[in-house]
Amino acid sequence: MNEQKHTSLVNEMTLDEKIAQLTQLATPFFKGASDGGQITGPMAEMGISDETIGNAGSVLGASGAEEVKSIQRKHLKENRLGIPLLVMSDIVHGYKTIFPVPIAIGCSWDLELAEKSAEIAAREASASGVHVTFAPMVDLVRDPRWGRVMESTGEDPYLNSEFARAFVRGFQGDDLTNETDRVAACVKHFAAYGAAEGGRDYNTVDMSERELRESYLPAYKAALDEGCEMVMTAFNTVFGIPATGNKKLMRSILREEMGFDGVLISDWGAVKEMIPHGVAEDEKEAALKALTAGVDIEMMTAAYVKYLKILVEEGQVEEALIDEAVLRILTLKEKLGLFENPYRGADEELEKEVVLSTAHREAARELASKSAVLLKNEGVLPLRKEQNIALIGPFAESGDILGPWSWLGSKKDAVTVREGFSQKINEAQLTVAGGSDIERISEEQIQDALHAAKDADVIVLALGEDSEMSGEAGCRADIRLPEAQLELIQRMKELGKPIVSVLFNGRPLDLHGVWDETDAVLEAWYPGTEGGAAVADLIYGDVNPSGRLAMSFPYSAGQIPVYYNHYNTGRPKGAPDAQERYVSQYLDIPNSPLFPFGYGLSYTEFTYSGMELSSEKMTCDRQLNLTVTVTNSGTAAGEEVVQLYVRDVSGEVVRPLKELKAFEKISLEPGESKEVGFSLTEEQLRYHHSDLTFTSDRGTFIAYIGGNSKDVMEASFILEK
Known part of the structure; x- marks a missing residue:
């Protein structure tokens, strides 16, 4: 169906049918759903008619080939023009095979594995009847109190951009029409959701347009x-x-400047929420503002259904605006091949074959092992397989390692840490105790833990946040581990045995009471379905840790926001002529994070030498080549993430102290060296000036190369213009 046929179809539609196409309803509204379309509670209060349901454009949250086919079949019988439904769901870091949460995937610095994880998620989702996933979330985030940190890939615009591309490639493939094992991607949340004040979900974001363009839009x-x-x-x-009602953001920036001509959907209930925001007096005004701003689909509120027809009749809305939105929706359905095959992808037999398959689990295990970050190791790791181990903590036998937004993932399918350890050593060498709950501890639990640890050579503590403590609406002001777990650490320390802490969480934590009290710390995040197996691979050295932080870990919540690419001040701490007191500093804690962006340890050592620039000068027409030699100076094979940063020493507006410009992940055998090369172009030195023009400045720049944002070699060069 081409655009002319789409237009003809729109012309056949009544205004009510068009408006229904702009409405997204949850699965229970539809008669073909497993519960037969029985609406109760808040959904019943929406006042959605059977006619609207029969003409709705999309369904939210349907899954399973059999149910999706049933919903589509009954919908097509009732829809006068035979327009199929779009099936949309939140497939964020896996469908049934759950991969690590996105913040963990960001720490892998592995774009190929990230793309593969999205491809596998799309394959499983498509076989189960899903057409669109609400992912990737690419919101830049600098505040770990925000619950949705786990859904982002971190604090850096460049790294986030590279992962955004990888996820979209994985979800969509090359051609949605021909590749029925892929799904359409929906990037979110436009825009700057990760900058909510106080790290509190749904809260105000207030920043300059220059900062929005510089850090958040890329x-x-x-x-x-x-x-x-x-x-x-x-x-x-x-x-x-x-x-959702921001015409400048959606019409001017998104559609006109960025050239986006696809479908724009509200988040759940966001159209109606303009009323409590205080920019719409009622649902009628909310509908007017959302459509005027360019929102094509209203998710799970009924302002469009109730008031768009009235607004057209009153002359406040041109029907042509509605036609444009409907055309975009029909075009997406055409791209997905739904007019030819409304049951696209849904296949009960294929679903059984691919969902949670062995190959998919193996990929999840690999990515989980590449995403974990070794933060501390005082010679304890890797463990030796002849050692007796006490595995203690609330996550020792817990399947709650999938993390938020794992939707159809099952804790029962997850490999626990105990199960992972049992794959490595004999049961006689392993004792297990809970030690504490997530937020409570009893003397009985402590005594059980002490008994389990009495004959152990090493204590491994499996600690962290319950998954409900993270994700949407999972914001926390105190980002330390709960007191119960900190007490458990102290009681185990009294035994005088080596202690390894393995952390399961969805945000950077204040690790006081953990990193300073235990001998090794492995940040496993929420590692997904194969998490316990991946942790055991790392702990026993079958996989050498290679993860590097995609977000800084604060020394204290009082520093937040703390991020590597910050601006200098007129009185920076540590400047040669700085006075002891009158500089930008805290009197009671360091300015620097506990662990910086890009940081991560290995079971080997990497040394950097011989950083060279091809020239001391570069121009708009001549790129600059940079090389450095990296040597594995340790005794184990390992992977290193070589990172290139740049500082513009003097700009028209203040510039970050460092900005990531490129990276390369390399593998080296013990004693092996490799020359790593990067190229810088003038375009990579551009930024948004005070008048919002995007250009570079002549003058001095500093290039830094190293294994994290703090420990680097440096060399300066000049850009001539």
Whole structure:
């Protein structure tokens, strides 16, 4: 069906049918659903008619080939023009085979594995009848109190952009029409959702347009450049206006500047939420503002259904605006091949074959092992397989390692840490105790733990956050481990045995009471279905840790936001002429994070030498080549992430102290050296000036190369213009 046929179809539709196409309803509304379309509670209060349901454009949350086919079949019988439904769901880091949460995937610095994880998620979801996933989330985040940190890939615009591209490629493939094992991607949340004040979900975002463009928009743009088919609006304000009703953000920046011509969908209930935001008096005004801003689909509120027809009849809305939105929706359905095959991808037999398959589990295990970050190791790791181990803590036998937004993932399918250890050593060498709950501890639990540890050579503590403590609405002001677990550490320390802490969580934590009290710390994040197996691989050295932090770990929550690419001040701490007191500093804690962006340890050592620049000068027409030699100076094979940063010493506006510009992940055998090369172009030195022009400045720059954002070699060069 081409655009002319789409237009003809729109012309056949009544206004009510068009408006229904702009409405997304949850699975229970549809008669073909497993519960037969029985609506109760808040959904019943929406006042959605059977006619609207029969003409709705998309369904939210349906899954399983059999159910999706049933919903589509009954829908097509009732839909006058035979327009199929779009089936959309949150497939964020896996469908049934759950991969590590995105913040962990970001720590892998492995774009190929990230793409593969999205490809596998798409394959499973498509076989189960899903057409669109609400991913990737590319919101840049600098505040670990925010619960949705786990859904982001971190604090850096460049790294986020690269992962955004990888996820879109994985989800969508090259051709959605022909590749029925892929799904359309929906990048979210446009825009700047990760900058919510106080790290509190749904809260106000207030920043300059220059900062928005400089730090927050690049990852969305990268996803769109990769062909991402959909965009979801953010809950927050931008320029003082909720994103869902923000005409400048959606029409001017997203559609006109970025050239996005795909489908724009609100987040759940975001259209109606303009009322409590205070920019719409009622649902009628909310509908007017959302459509005017360019929102094509209203998710799970009924402002469009109730009031768009009235607004057209009153002359406040041109029907042509509605036609444009419907055309975009029909075009996406055509790209997905739904007019030819409304049951696209859904296949009960294929579903059984691919969902949670052995190959998919193996990929999840590999990515989980590449995503974990070794933060500390005082010679304890890797463990030796002849050692007696006491595995203690609330995550020792817990399947709650999938993390938020794992939707159809089952804790019962997860490999626990105990099961992972049992794959490595005999049961006689392993004693296990809970030690504490997530937030409670009893003397009985402590005594059980002490008994389990009495004959152990090493104590491994499996600690962290319950998955409900992270994710959407999972914001925390105190980001330390709960007191019960800190007490458990102290009681285990009294035994005088080596202690390894393995952390399961969805955000950077304040690790006081952990890193300073235990001999080794492995940040496993929420590692997914194969998490316990991956942790055991790392702990026993069958896999050498290679993860590097995609987000800084604060020394204290009082530093937040703390991030590597910050600006200098007129009185920076540590400057040669700085006075002892009158500089930008805390009196009671360091300025620097506990662990910086890009940081991570290995079971071997890497040394850097011989950093060279091809020239001391570069021009707009001549790139600069940089090389450095990296040597594995340890005794084990390992992977290193070689990172290139740049500082613009003097700009028209202040510039970050460092900005990541490139990276390369390399593998080296013991004693092996490799020369790693990077190229810098003038385009990579551009930034947004005070007038929002995007250009570079002549003058001095410093290039830094190293294994993290702090420990680097440096050399300066000049850009001539």
